[in-house]
Amino acid sequence: MSSRIYVLGAGSMGSLLAHELRQSAPEIANPTLLFKGEQRLRDFIAHESKITVIRQKGENIFKSESQLAAGWQPPMSREGIPSHIDNLIVATKTYLTEAALRPYIGNLSSNSNVLFLQNGMGVADDLRRKFWPSSINRPNFFQIISTHGAYKALPNVVHHVGLGKLSIGYIPKHRHSLQSDELKLDGNLKNSPKIIELLTESKNLNASYIKHNPxxxxxxxxxxxxxxxxxxxxxxxxxxxxxxxxxxxxxxxxxxxxxxxxxxxxxxxxxxxxxxxxxxxxxxxxxxxxxxxxxxxxxxxxxxxxxxxxxxxxxxxxxxxxxxxxxxxxxxxxxxxxxxxxxxxxxxxxxxxxxxxxxxxxxxx
The missing domain is CATH 1.10.1040.10 (N-(1-d-carboxylethyl)-l-norvaline Dehydrogenase; domain 2)
Structure with missing residues (x-):
């Protein structure tokens, strides 16, 4: 059974995560890259919809390729109804988050998992106030902190130059406090969403799932x-x-x-x-x-x-x-x-x- 994963922001880190998810669990994870506009999507398709990741270990250079699904608009059903997004990795620049996420609000629900892979702090709080002032339909928020080094030399080529790690944690729906029904998500990998498990299973991402305060x-x-x-x-x-x-x-x-x-x-x-x-x-x-x-x-x-x-x-x-x-x-x-x-x-x-x-x-x- 495939896991519905979308990656909003096809920069170096967003592309790297999509690639690694596809590589580590090809039969389960089928990430869809969401581009900023139609022209960028066309450029991606012109390169056979592939992401190439290059790593250097000592004197040896290793390359790996993944062919990925892609889009530039919210997924819709045949009836024109927003399709549900189970997992969304947000890998845009912090100042672009609100505008980039806005078109996808109708695809998200309390059963969705939104993972923020960004610099800075305070983004989740701002989005909570802007889009989900009530916790009733608010998605589950997770933060990903990366120490990896990556850059794009070409639109479809990621150079993974710094092999770091990912730290992933649950963000409480209520500021600074975990409710009793949320404690099971706090650093407990057994109770975490499948996407967390997939990320931690990728050797190249070196990811761990930790409690909120750490x-x-x-x-x-x-x-x-x-x-x-x-x-x-x-x-x-x-x-x-x-x-x-x-x-x-x-x-x-x-x-x-x-x-x-x-x-x-x-x-x-x-x-x-x-x-x-x-x-x-x-x-x-x-x-x-x-x-x-x-x-x-x-x-x-x-x-x-x-x-x-x-x-x-x-x-x-x-x-x-x-x-x-x-x-x-x-x-x-x-x-x-x-x-x-x-x-x-x-x-x-x-x-x-x-x-x-x-x-x-x-x-x-």
Missing amino acids: LLLVQMEKLVVNACINPLSAVLDCLNGDLLYGNKTFELMKKVVQEAVDCFKAEYSFIKFDPQSSSFLDVGRLLNTVLDVCKLTASNSSSMREDVRHLNRTEIDWINGYIVKLGTRHRIPTPVNRLLISMVNNKLSIEQSIELSSTQIDKTK
């Missing part, structure tokens, strides 16, 4: 790493490893981390009563993690830097912006995170204006 801690750690590396590399226009050579970057990172930890402790009460959680969110430990990631990804260009270079909107509002949002809620100052948001937005607007000016000059020649 997942939050992993999410906070990744947010802190991104809040330091992404905006600084974007503003300074440098590779991740180059940040280690800056005379003042360490001090800036430390302030970003301290502001984030202060906000996390105010927002999530369980941290105060759990010594292990407090140790995990120790400022020194998190700062060392940021520096380690700079070293491990020294030759990488962060996604935020690439967005600015390509004149695209960044995810700053869901990364540093989330820290500022918590700071505002709990009256905790977050001046450095606010400064970085302003600098990234100004950097982007300057680059966009320069590009627009040069285009206008070219037209007058």
